[in-house]
Amino acid sequence: MARDPAARNLDDDCAVLEMGGEALVLTLDTMAEGTHFRAGADLADVAWKLVAANLSDLAAKGAEPLGVLLSYQLGTDDARFLAGLHEVLDTYDVPLLGGDTVRAEAGRSFSLTAIGRASHVPVPDRRGARAGDELWVTGTLGRAMLGFEGQDAYAKAFHRPCPLLAEGKALAPHVTAMMDVSDGLLLDAWRMAAASGVSIGLDSAAVPVADTARRNECLRWGDDYELLFTLPVGTTPPVDATRIGSVLPQGEAALILDGNSMPGPEHLGYRH
Amino acid sequence: MARDPAARNLDDDCAVLEMGGEALVLTLDTMAEGTHFRAGADLADVAWKLVAANLSDLAAKGAEPLGVLLSYQLGTDDARFLAGLHEVLDTYDVPLLGGDTVRAEAGRSFSLTAIGRASHVPVPDRRGARAGDELWVTGTLGRAMLGFEGQDAYAKAFHRPCPLLAEGKALAPHVTAMMDVSDGLLLDAWRMAAASGVSIGLDSAAVPVADTARRNECLRWGDDYELLFTLPVGTTPPVDATRIGSVLPQGEAALILDGNSMPGPEHLGYRH
Numbered sequence: 001m002a003r004d005p006a007a008r009n010l011d012d013d014c015a016v017l018e019m020g021g022e023a024l025v026l027t028l029d030t031m032a033e034g035t036h037f038r039a040g041a042d043l044a045d046v047a048w049k050l051v052a053a054n055l056s057d058l059a060a061k062g063a064e065p066l067g068v069l070l071s072y073q074l075g076t077d078d079a080r081f082l083a084g085l086h087e088v089l090d091t092y093d094v095p096l097l098g099g100d101t102v103r104a105e106a107g108r109s110f111s112l113t114a115i116g117r118a119s120h121v122p123v124p125d126r127r128g129a130r131a132g133d134e135l136w137v138t139g140t141l142g143r144a145m146l147g148f149e150g151q152d153a154y155a156k157a158f159h160r161p162c163p164l165l166a167e168g169k170a171l172a173p174h175v176t177a178m179m180d181v182s183d184g185l186l187l188d189a190w191r192m193a194a195a196s197g198v199s200i201g202l203d204s205a206a207v208p209v210a211d212t213a214r215r216n217e218c219l220r221w222g223d224d225y226e227l228l229f230t231l232p233v234g235t236t237p238p239v240d241a242t243r244i245g246s247v248l249p250q251g252e253a254a255l256i257l258d259g260n261s262m263p264g265p266e267h268l269g270y271r272h
Numbered sequence: 273m274a275r276d277p278a279a280r281n282l283d284d285d286c287a288v289l290e291m292g293g294e295a296l297v298l299t300l301d302t303m304a305e306g307t308h309f310r311a312g313a314d315l316a317d318v319a320w321k322l323v324a325a326n327l328s329d330l331a332a333k334g335a336e337p338l339g340v341l342l343s344y345q346l347g348t349d350d351a352r353f354l355a356g357l358h359e360v361l362d363t364y365d366v367p368l369l370g371g372d373t374v375r376a377e378a379g380r381s382f383s384l385t386a387i388g389r390a391s392h393v394p395v396p397d398r399r400g401a402r403a404g405d406e407l408w409v410t411g412t413l414g415r416a417m418l419g420f421e422g423q424d425a426y427a428k429a430f431h432r433p434c435p436l437l438a439e440g441k442a443l444a445p446h447v448t449a450m451m452d453v454s455d456g457l458l459l460d461a462w463r464m465a466a467a468s469g470v471s472i473g474l475d476s477a478a479v480p481v482a483d484t485a486r487r488n489e490c491l492r493w494g495d496d497y498e499l500l501f502t503l504p505v506g507t508t509p510p511v512d513a514t515r516i517g518s519v520l521p522q523g524e525a526a527l528i529l530d531g532n533s534m535p536g537p538e539h540l541g542y543r544h
Contacts, residue, residue, distance in 0.1 A: 015369035017338055019389065020292025026369060028341040028385055032376030066289055069300040071343070071383040097287035097298060104304030104379050111343040111372070111383040113300055117291065 013057040013179065016123050023118035027057040032109040043077045044084030045159040046110065051088040053182065054114035055163035056225040060180040061123050062172025063116030065092065065165070070099035071111040081110075092165065120172035124229075128177035129196035133230040135245035136237055138167055141185050141226065142210035142218025154210065161225045167239045171229055174238065178229040183222040186255065187269030189245075190262070192228065193254035201256045202245035220269055285329040285451065288395050295390035299329040304381040315349045316356030317431040318382065323360040325454065326386035327435035328497040332452040333395050334444025335388030337364065337437070342371035343383040353382075364437065392444035396501075400449035401468035405502040407517035408509055410439055413457050413498065414482035414490025426482065433497045439511040443501055446510065450501040455494040458527065459541030461517075462534070464500065465526035473528045474517035492541055 014027040029050065033039055037046045051068060058065055068089070072081070089096060097115075129135075147158025164180075171178060177196055181188045185207065193200040209218035230247055231237060253261035255268065262268065286299040301322065305311055309318045323340060330337055340361070344353070361368060369387075401407075419430025436452075443450060449468055453460045457479065465472040481490035502519055503509060525533035527540065534540065 013370075015339065015341065017369070017387070019296065019338075020294040022292040024291065024296065024387075026341060026385075026387065028343055028371050028383075030343040030345075030372045030374045030383070032345070032374050034377045035375050066291075067287065069287065069298060069385060071300055071302040073302075073304070073381065097289070098285075099300050100302045100383070102302045102304050102381070103307050104381055105306040107377045107379045109345065109374070109376055109381055111300075111302070113298075113341060113385040115289070115296075115298065 014061050016061070016118070023121050023123050025058055025061045025063040025116040025118055025123065026113065027054050028111060028113045029054050029057070030109055030111040033107050043081040044087070047081045047084030048088040048160050050110055050112050051085065052161045052163050052225065054112050055092060055094070055165060056161070056180045056182065058114055058116040059163045059165045059168035060178050060227060061116065062119045062168045064119055064169065065094045066115045066117055067095045067097035069097055069113045072099060072101045073104050073108050073110060074101060075108050092163065119169045124172050124175050124178040126177050126179040126192045127195040129192055129198050129200070129230040129247045130176055131198055131247050131249040132233055133176050133247040134233055134243055135189070135200060135202065135230055135247060136241045137181065137185065137207065137226055137228050137244050138164060138239060138241045139224065139226040140208040140210050141181070141224055142214065142221055144223035145217060145221035146210050158223060161223065163225060164227050167227055170238045171227065174231060174235060175229040176232065178227060181224050181226045181228050184220045184269035185228065186219050186257065186262070187265055188228055190255040190265050190268050197250055199248040199251040199254055199256055200245055201248050204258050206242060206244045208242050222269060286333050288333070288390070295393050295395050297330055297333045297335040297388040297390055297395065298385065299326050300383060300385045301325050301329070302381055302383040305379050315353035316359070319353045319356030320360045320432050322382055322384050323357065324433045324435050324497065326384050327364060327366070327437060328433070328452045328454065330386055330388040331435045331437045331440035332450050332499060333388065334391050334440045336391055336441065337366045338387045338389055339367045339369035341369055341385045344371060344373045345376050345380050345382060346373060347380050364435065391441045396444050396447050396450040398449050398451040398464045399467040401464055401470050401472070401502040401519045402448055403470055403519055403521040404505055405448050405519040406505055406515055407461070407472060407474065407502055407519060408513045409453065409457065409479065409498055409500050409516050410436060410511060410513045411496065411498040412480040412482050413453070413496050414486065414493055416495035417489060417493035418482050430495060433495065435497060436499050439499055442510045443499065446503060446507060447501040448504065450499060453494070453496050453498045453500050456492045456541035457500065458491050458529065458534070459537055460500055462527040462537050462540050469522055471520040471523040471526055471528055472517055473520050476530050478514060478516045480514050494541060
């Protein structure tokens, strides 16, 4: 049904609309109790993460946030949600433009739509990786996993992730493809390769991980919200990042990890 | 929190963003099981109504839809929802731009964000009614109520409402204030008066209703998605509509019904 070019085949996390000589970037994410957060979770953290996950989608497009719309389901701890919402919107200087408040039975869920203005046209796309490009990632993977498991030093990485808006904007004019790492590095690299019609060769030892003894898990856990991108060979990125692989002509497998063809996407991401 | 002028104090159903010389209109609505639809409802109708309610918000801004983003909670009857979604988007020629699909426990809820481009600037606002203006409404009120109660002739009015996009566009250059009637004529007229800082005098006998023996209920029931608007005195609207009242200087009550000051908004809308 999503045949409009703005929908980017739904391969992408965002829709891009050209309007009045500018490109508008739109994204929507939902967080549901039992699936994205546990009953009893601090709703201030849930609010933060809901906004941060959407802003991270804008970051991967090099877009500046213009505002958000919230669908809020009333229940217990409404004040905590509002406190977290206030904090994250203040931190990133993003206005709440509107939304909807609903009463519903059981199972809370919250949806957020974020709207941004592209800082660079063409707007980066996960479909743009070309054979010969090099693959890069910002930051250190696995931090959210350790935070989820209760390590104090990484609590913020899990509960209060930071969308890399400045980094995305700096990268946008240079990348051939870009996306955020929300569902695990291997799964997201597989998706970039599949969307681009190429294969990606990834060198696991090159990836900065938060716990080297658990490298495999760090590569599969999500929620880190780092930026994964490709650059023409020899290009130095304008932000701190690590080269972790190469883009190859399309082969049998979309992802080749340390020289081994990986099966479909089923075993690449950590389901949590 | 919603201090940005684009949020219109959240008094409005839509946010309006100026961008590249154009005005972008954004709206978000959620429908939850048990609150907005009954368990066992045909999800094709739910999908239709979710989209129609959002497009009706755009209609009240004189905006042309550019697309929608959907937050969809998986469950039973997914195929029926998709069928209804396909039908309504096809009918109004609106692309699905993207969204999110989630699994969640119990209580289905669906959120939709619609994006439109204003056809006329300044974009109509519910805050613009001025003393001396005349109050108008399109169509006949109470049709959705009769459809909800099971009268076959009105089934479509309740299950498959039609957003008045062409009418809203034709009215936009002329109105001083405009909104859609989603929560009952009296409640929405009260809201327009309160948002505009005026009083509205409404002549109940002038309102076209679907069942004259139940005029009071027809004025309080929602879901009709007609357009309520004000025009400078003596202006003839460019669409079929009925003059139902006048805008007065702000008095003690925001709404004066047949000469009687009405209390706050509590008793004006039918809660369903």
